[in-house]
Amino acid sequence: xxxxxxxxxxxxxxxxxxxxxxxxxxxxxxxxxxxxxxxxxxxxxxxxxxxxxxxxxxxxxxxxxxxxxxxxxxxxxxxxxxxxxxxxxxxxxxxxxxxxxxxxxxxxxxxxxxxxxxxxxxxxxxxxxxxxxxxxxxxxxxxxxxxxxxxxxxxxxxxxxxxxxxxxxxxxxxxxxxxxxxxxxxxxxxxxxxxxxxxxxxxxxxxxxxxxxxxxxxxxxxxxxxxxxxxxxxxxxxxxxxxxxxxxxxxxxxxxxxxxxxxxxxxxxxxxxxxxxxxxxxxxxxxxxxxxxxxxxxxxxxxxxxxxxxxxxxxxxxxxxxxxxxxxxxxxxxxxxxxxxxxxxxxxxxxxxxxxxxxxxxxxxxxxxxxxxxxxxxxxxxxxxxxxxxxxxxxxxxxxxxxxxxxxxxxxxxxxxxxxxxxxxxxxxxxxxxxxxxxxxxxxxxxxxxxxxxxxxxxxxxxxxxxxxxxxxxxxxxxxxxxxxxxxxxxxxxxxxxxxxxxxxxxxxxxxxxxxxxxxxxxxxxxxxxxxxxxxxxxxxxxxxxxxxxxxxxxxxxxxxxxxxxxxxxxxxxxxxxxxxxxxxxxxxxxxxxxxxxxxxxxxxxxxxxxxxxxxxxxxxxxxxxxxxxxxxxxxxxxxxxxxxxxxxxxxxxxxxxxxxxxxxxxxxxxxxxxxxxxxxxxxxxxxxxxxxxxxxxxxxxxxxxxxxxxxxxxxxxxxxxxxxxxxxxxxxxxxxxxxxxxxxxxxxxxxxxxxxxxxxxxxxxxxxxxxxxxxxxxxxxxxxxxxx
Amino acid sequence: xxxxxxxxxxxxxxxxxxxxxxxxxxxxxxxxxxxxxxxxxxxxxxxxxxxxxxxxxxxxxxxxxxxxxxxxxxxxxxxxxxxxxxxxxxxxxxxxxxxxxxxxxxxxxxxxxxxxxxxxxxxxxxxxxxxxxxxxxxxxxxxxxxxxxxxxxxxxxxxxxxxxx
Numbered sequence: 001x002x003x004x005x006x007x008x009x010x011x012x013x014x015x016x017x018x019x020x021x022x023x024x025x026x027x028x029x030x031x032x033x034x035x036x037x038x039x040x041x042x043x044x045x046x047x048x049x050x051x052x053x054x055x056x057x058x059x060x061x062x063x064x065x066x067x068x069x070x071x072x073x074x075x076x077x078x079x080x081x082x083x084x085x086x087x088x089x090x091x092x093x094x095x096x097x098x099x100x101x102x103x104x105x106x107x108x109x110x111x112x113x114x115x116x117x118x119x120x121x122x123x124x125x126x127x128x129x130x131x132x133x134x135x136x137x138x139x140x141x142x143x144x145x146x147x148x149x150x151x152x153x154x155x156x157x158x159x160x161x162x163x164x165x166x167x168x169x170x171x172x173x174x175x176x177x178x179x180x181x182x183x184x185x186x187x188x189x190x191x192x193x194x195x196x197x198x199x200x201x202x203x204x205x206x207x208x209x210x211x212x213x214x215x216x217x218x219x220x221x222x223x224x225x226x227x228x229x230x231x232x233x234x235x236x237x238x239x240x241x242x243x244x245x246x247x248x249x250x251x252x253x254x255x256x257x258x259x260x261x262x263x264x265x266x267x268x269x270x271x272x273x274x275x276x277x278x279x280x281x282x283x284x285x286x287x288x289x290x291x292x293x294x295x296x297x298x299x300x301x302x303x304x305x306x307x308x309x310x311x312x313x314x315x316x317x318x319x320x321x322x323x324x325x326x327x328x329x330x331x332x333x334x335x336x337x338x339x340x341x342x343x344x345x346x347x348x349x350x351x352x353x354x355x356x357x358x359x360x361x362x363x364x365x366x367x368x369x370x371x372x373x374x375x376x377x378x379x380x381x382x383x384x385x386x387x388x389x390x391x392x393x394x395x396x397x398x399x400x401x402x403x404x405x406x407x408x409x410x411x412x413x414x415x416x417x418x419x420x421x422x423x424x425x426x427x428x429x430x431x432x433x434x435x436x437x438x439x440x441x442x443x444x445x446x447x448x449x450x451x452x453x454x455x456x457x458x459x460x461x462x463x464x465x466x467x468x469x470x471x472x473x474x475x476x477x478x479x480x481x482x483x484x485x486x487x488x489x490x491x492x493x494x495x496x497x498x499x500x501x502x503x504x505x506x507x508x509x510x511x512x513x514x515x516x517x518x519x520x521x522x523x524x525x526x527x528x529x530x531x532x533x534x535x536x537x538x539x540x541x542x543x544x545x546x547x548x549x550x551x552x553x554x555x556x557x558x559x560x561x562x563x564x565x566x567x568x569x570x571x572x573x574x575x576x577x578x579x580x581x582x583x584x585x586x587x588x589x590x591x592x593x594x595x596x597x598x599x600x601x602x603x604x605x606x607x608x609x610x611x612x613x614x615x616x617x618x619x620x621x622x623x624x625x626x627x628x629x630x631x632x633x634x635x636x637x638x639x640x641x642x643x644x645x646x647x648x649x650x651x652x653x654x655x656x657x658x659x660x661x662x663x664x665x666x667x668x669x670x671x672x673x674x675x676x677x678x679x680x681x682x683x684x685x686x687x688x689x690x691x692x693x694x695x696x697x698x699x700x701x702x703x704x705x706x707x708x709x710x711x712x713x714x715x716x717x718x719x720x721x722x723x724x725x726x727x728x729x730x731x732x733x734x735x736x737x738x739x740x741x742x743x744x745x746x747x748x749x750x751x752x753x754x755x756x757x758x759x760x761x762x763x764x765x766x767x768x769x770x771x772x773x774x775x776x777x778x779x780x781x782x783x784x785x786x787x788x789x
Numbered sequence: 790x791x792x793x794x795x796x797x798x799x800x801x802x803x804x805x806x807x808x809x810x811x812x813x814x815x816x817x818x819x820x821x822x823x824x825x826x827x828x829x830x831x832x833x834x835x836x837x838x839x840x841x842x843x844x845x846x847x848x849x850x851x852x853x854x855x856x857x858x859x860x861x862x863x864x865x866x867x868x869x870x871x872x873x874x875x876x877x878x879x880x881x882x883x884x885x886x887x888x889x890x891x892x893x894x895x896x897x898x899x900x901x902x903x904x905x906x907x908x909x910x911x912x913x914x915x916x917x918x919x920x921x922x923x924x925x926x927x928x929x930x931x932x933x934x935x936x937x938x939x940x941x942x943x944x945x946x947x948x949x950x951x952x953x954x
Contacts, residue, residue: 203827
C-alpha cells in the first residue's frame with residue numbers, strides 16, 4: 001500500500017478551503033445585477049387559493065416583480081415529477097398528481113409556494129411580501145397517514161381517490177400464510193417509523209441567470225446530482241433545451257438525500273430570472289427548510305415473525321402505510337417499496353416473506369429519500385422483531401441471529417434481493433468481542449447498585465447500495481438508468497483531471513477518488529484534481545446517493561484508467577521500440593519486460609501530446625479516456641452495531657454509554673473517511689431513536705419547525721464510538737467496494753431501541769424514546785408489576 | 790443610512806448600512822467574507838460564530854451597527870498568512886469536518902473554548918461546550934478529538950493570546 005493509495009488514511013485534499021473559510025457554497029456566489037427572491041408560502045395545510053392582490057406589494061421600494069401561481073400556470077411550464085413508476089397490486093400505475101412549482105388553485109401543505117417577490121434586497125422582498133393579499137378558503141386537512149385513506153377524509157388530489165397513491169406488494173402471500181399456520185411461535189410488533197427532517201447544515205439555495213444573447217441559463221444549485229436536475233428541468237419542466245441549461249453544484253453543505261430532488265424553488269428562480277432579465281437568488285432560511293425540504297421515513301407498520309420450535313425463522317409478514325406528503329417528490333415512490341421491502345430478509349435465511357405497502361397523500365411536506373431511504377425502516381422492522389423474538393423465546397439475541405444467518409452466497413432472498421457475499425457471523429463476533437458483551441452482566445449489576453437501568457441492544461443490519469443496475473431498475477419502474485461515468489484527462493505534464501458524474505457534499509471524493517488514480521498511475525496525489533458538479537465540465541452522470549459513489553462511480557474511474565493504461569502501453573511500445581505485449585506498467589513506469597528500458601508516466605504523457613514518435617494514423621494523439629460503468633447487482637454492506645445504554649428511572653433520561661460498530665463495506669479506500677461516515681450515520685440514527693420527531697397538529701401546522709423544537713443531536717447527546725470493519729470484497733465491481741455512507745443511519749435506530757427495551761423491560765415504546773416516553777414506559781411496567789403482585 | 794466602522798481581521802472597514810443589517814450579513818454581503826455561514830434563524834446552530842473583541846459570538850444575532858468600533862475576527866482572519874492556526878490544522882488532521890459548512894463556526898468556537906477553559910480539555914467538557922454548535926455530518930466524534938488536539942497544539946505554540954486578539 002502506498003502512502004496515498006487505496007487503504008491509506010490520507011488527510012483530505014478539500015479541507016484547506018473549508019477550514020480557512022474559502023469554500024464556495026451556492027449562497028457565497030453573487031452575480032452582477034443580482035436580485036433576491038422571497039417565496040410567499042401558504043400558511044394553511046389545505047386551502048383553495050382565490051384572488052391574489054399584488055398591487056400594494058409591487059409598489060414597495062426596491063421591488064422588481066411580483067409573480068403568482070396563476071402567472072406560472074400561464075407560462076405552460078411542466079410539472080415537477082416523480083421519476084419512478086410503482087404499480088399497484090392490480091397493475092394500475094401510481095396516482096401521480098401534478099406538482100406545479102407555484103401552487104395555483106389550491107395549496108396542499110403549509111409552505112406550498114403561492115407567490116414570489118423579486119427585489120433589490122431580500123429585506124425589501126420580505127417587506128413587500130407582507131403586502132400581498134391572498135384570499136384563502138381553508139379546507140379540512142389530513143395529516144395522519146392512517147386516516148388519509150379512510151372514508152370521509154379530505155381529498156387532496158382528484159387523480160388519487162382516497163388519497164391513495166398505490167397499494168403495492170412483494171412476496172408470496174399464500175406460502176407466507178402457510179408458514180404462519182405451521183409456526184410454533186409468532187412475534188408481533190406494531191410501530192411508527194418517525195418522520196424526520198434531514199437538516200443538512202447548509203440550507204438549500206438556487207441562483208439563476210439567463211443570458212439572452214445565447215438564450216441559455218446557468219443555475220447554481222445545492223444539488224447532489226446536477227445532471228439529473230438539468231434533465232428534469234429541461235425534459236419535464238421544459239424550461240430550456242438541455243444544452244442551453246448549465247447546472248453547477250459548487251460546494252454543497254451536506255445533503256443526506258434531501259438535495260437529490262428537483263424542487264420548486266430552482267424552477268421558479270430560472271423562470272423569474274428570464275422574466276426580470278437579471279440573476280435571481282434564493283437561499284432558504286431554516287424555517288423554510290423545515291417547510292419545504294423533503295422529509296424522511298414516516299411509516300406505520302405491523303410486522304409478524306414466524307418461528308419454529310428451534311428458533312428458526314420460517315416466515316415474515318409486514319404491512320406498512322407510507323406517508324408521502326402532499327406531492328410525490330422525485331424518488332418518493334421507490335423509497336417505501338423497492339428500497340425497503342427487498343431488505344426485509346435482513347441477514348437471515350427467511351424462506352417466506354410477504355409485504356404490503358400502501359402509500360398515501362397527506363397535507364404535509366413531501367416525503368422522500370433520507371439517509372438510508374427505506375433500508376433503515378426495513379432494518380428496524382427486522383432487527384426489532386428478531387431481538388423481541390429472542391426475548392420471548394428466552395434465547396440470547398446473538399444465538400437466535402446466528403441460528404438464522406445466511407451462510408452461503410450468492411443467496412436469493414424471498415423478496416428479490418440476491419445477496420452476493422458477506423460473513424455476518426464474523427462481524428457479529430468481532431463486535432461482541434470489542435464491546436465485551438461477556439462483561440455486560442457485571443456492568444448491569446454495577447449500574448443497578450447506582451440505581452440505573454442498563455440495557456444492551458444489537459442491530460445486525462444489511463442494506464442494498466451501489467445503486468443500481470440500469471436494466472433491473474428499469475424493470476422496477478425507474479425512469480432513468482443508474483450507471484455512472486468518469487473521464488481521466490492526462491495533461492501533457494502528467495498531471496491528471498478526473499471528471500466524475502458523482503458529487504461530493506461531505507464524502508471526501510476529492511481525496512478518495514484521487515487516491516485510486518494516484519495508486520494506479522503511480523503519480524503523487526497532489527497531481528490529481530477531481531472535477532465534479534458542473535454540467536458544462538463533466539459528462540452526464542447520475543450523482544451521489546444510495547452509497548453509490550465508491551461502488552459505481554469509482555468503478556467507472558477504474559474502467560477509464562484501464563483505457564488510459566491500454567493506450568499508454570501502445571504509445572510506450574513505440575517509444576521503447578518494443579512489442580506492446582512486452583510493456584509492463586508498474587510504479588508509474590512503463591518498461592519492457594526483461595530489460596532496463598523504461599519511460600516514466602509523465603514523460604509518456606508529454607510524448608502522447610507531442611505525437612512525434614508514434615504513427616498518429618494508428619494511435620490518436622493525446623491521453624484522455626472516458627467510461628460509463630453499469631453495475632451488475634446492488635452491493636450489500638452489512639454489519640453489526642451494539643449499543644449499550646443507561647437509563648435514569650427517575651427522569652427517563654437515556655445515556656448511550658458505549659457503542660461498537662463493525663461493518664463490512666468490502667474494500668475501504670480511506671479508513672479515516674469511512675469511519676467518519678459511520679460516525680455521522682450513527683449520529684443521525686441515534687437522533688431518530690432518541691431525539692428527532694416531526695410533529696404536525698391536526699390542522700397540518702408543523703409544530704417542530706425550528707431548532708428550538710426539533711431536537712437535533714448535539715455533541716453532548718452522543719457517545720464516542722468504537723468503529724471497526726470486517727472485509728468480504730464485493731465480487732461485482734473491480735475494486736470490491738460495497739459502500740459506507742448510509743450504514744450508521746440504517747443500523748443505529750434498532751440498536752438503540754433494542755437496548756432501551758432491554759433496560760426497561762417493555763417493548764411498548766416508540767421512537768423517539770424521549771425522557772418523557774421512557775419514564776412513562778417505566779411507570780407502566782411498574783404498575784403492571786404491582787397489579788400482578 | 791447610518792455609518793458603521795469596525796476592524797475586521799485587522800483591517801479597518803466602514804460602510805453605510807440599513808440599520809437592520811445583522812453582523813453576519815455585513816460580513817458576508819458588504820465585505821464578501823463568506824466563510825461565516827448562516828445555518829438557522831434561531832441562534833442555535835453556531836455556523837455564524839465569529840470573535841468580537843476576543844470573545845465568540847453568534848453573528849446572526851448581533852446588529853452590525855452595535856459592533857461600531859469593535860475588533861472582529863472571522864475564520865478568514867484566523868490563520869497568520871499561509872500558516873494555519875493550530876485549531877484549523879487539528880480539524881484537518883483529525884478529520885473533524887465533512888461538508889465543511891459548520892466548520893468555520895466550530896473552529897471559532899473551539900478557539901474560544903481554549904481561551905476560556907485552557908489547553909487540557911476533557912471530552913465531556915468539550916461536548917458540553919459545543920452546546921451551541923450543530924454538525925450534521927460528523928456525529929461530533931472527530932470534532933471532539935480535533936478540539937482536544939488543537940487545544941494542546943495551541944499550548945505548544947503559545948497561541949491562546951493570539952487567538953483571543
